[in-house]
């Protein structure tokens with residue numbers, strides 16, 4: 539049985555759907571709203587409805603008991619922190635978190651318990667780190683990586699709060715705006731926001747904001763990259779302008795509510811009359827089979843939340859099927875990348891998974907589409 543906390547949330551209910559699609563029949567559904575859980579249960583062959591509040595330690599432990607994997611989709615993550623991860627470790631159940639990120643990683647390490655926890659098992663962070671690790675396996679040595687993530691999409695409460703807090707000037711940073719990786723080390727203030735960019739496979743010209751996250755830094759270090767950039771991309775004007783205004787802000791409860799409303803409104807205005815899409819585009823240069831190449835991999839979805847849910851669900855399945863390493867860490871580094879990409883490619887969450895190679899000294903581009 540896989541137990542999903544936050545099963546009624548934007549990510550959680552889609553994780554439940556994905557698990558059912560992947561063949562998991564017995565799922566425990568957790569959250570505070572009993573009625574919402576009953577609605578979700580209609581889609582699950584064997585649902586175990588478990589209304590509970592994560593702030594209650596005893597109930598959290600009961601929720602984890604008898605689980606083969608505990609999945610956390612409850613948020614915001616800065617409130618939930620390691621409560622459920624701790625309860626799962628006491629119940630000896632491996633744990634997957636759609637969020638969690640470095641704050642939970644540090645808390646779990648500090649507890650010095652031996653458990654398995656796959657954190658940041660979403661898209662950003664998550665797939666944003668996993669796909670380049672998969673790509674790197676096709677290179678003798680990768681040199682440079684540029685990543686573009688975003689598009690046109692809606693905002694949800696918990697994830698937007700987590701995103702805002704990740705750029706809160708007073709909290710521990712999740713990364714550094716305008717930074718990147720140059721000549722094998724982090725370079726601060728090396729990039730500027732860019733307007734009207736053309737990016738392979740992205741249908742619109744986009745505005746882009748550079749943000750070098752801790753995930754990108756680990757990736758650059760692990761793959762021993764020379765250069766590495768990460769760009770959040772926006773196919774509209776309103777959301778990026780509002781996002782830049784929020785940068786470095788200090789988010790007290792009142793400010794947070796206002797910032798959340800502003801971002802939601804901006805996202806809605808950008809979306810007016812347009813179809814949502816979300817893309818992850820990775821451009822990696824290096825030597826593959828003795829030849830210098832540039833490889834682009836582009837993932838496209840019409841619903842970012844479905845892709846997040848697929849990544850969270852496949853991380854849980856990886857634990858069941860022995861496709862993830864044990865210990866405390868990040869899904870992008872612990873799930874077998876070949877297996878994960880093959881599961882992703884079969885998922886209806888993705889509208890396209892495309893690969894294009896350019897060989898240096900040639901004009902020709904070889905394209906592959908999966």
Ligand SMILES: NC(=O)c1ccc[n+]([C@@H]2O[C@H](COP(=O)([O-])OP(=O)(O)OC[C@H]3O[C@@H](n4cnc5c(N)ncnc54)[C@H](OP(=O)(O)O)[C@@H]3O)[C@@H](O)[C@H]2O)c1
Pocket residue numbers: 543544545546547548549550568569570571572574590591592593611612613614615636637638658659660661662663664694695696697698700701846
């Ligand atoms: N890595 C990524 O790419 C990525 C992307 C998006 C989101 N996320 C993360 O995913 C998480 C969920 O985001 P979301 O957009 O799905 O949020 P959401 O729609 O607001 O859902 C939050 C869920 O948590 C439950 N919940 C909240 N507090 C609870 C508590 N004390 N006890 C039990 N259940 C509780 C809520 O249910 P009730 O109110 O019924 O209790 C609801 O089901 C967030 O941490 C977010 O940061 C990660």
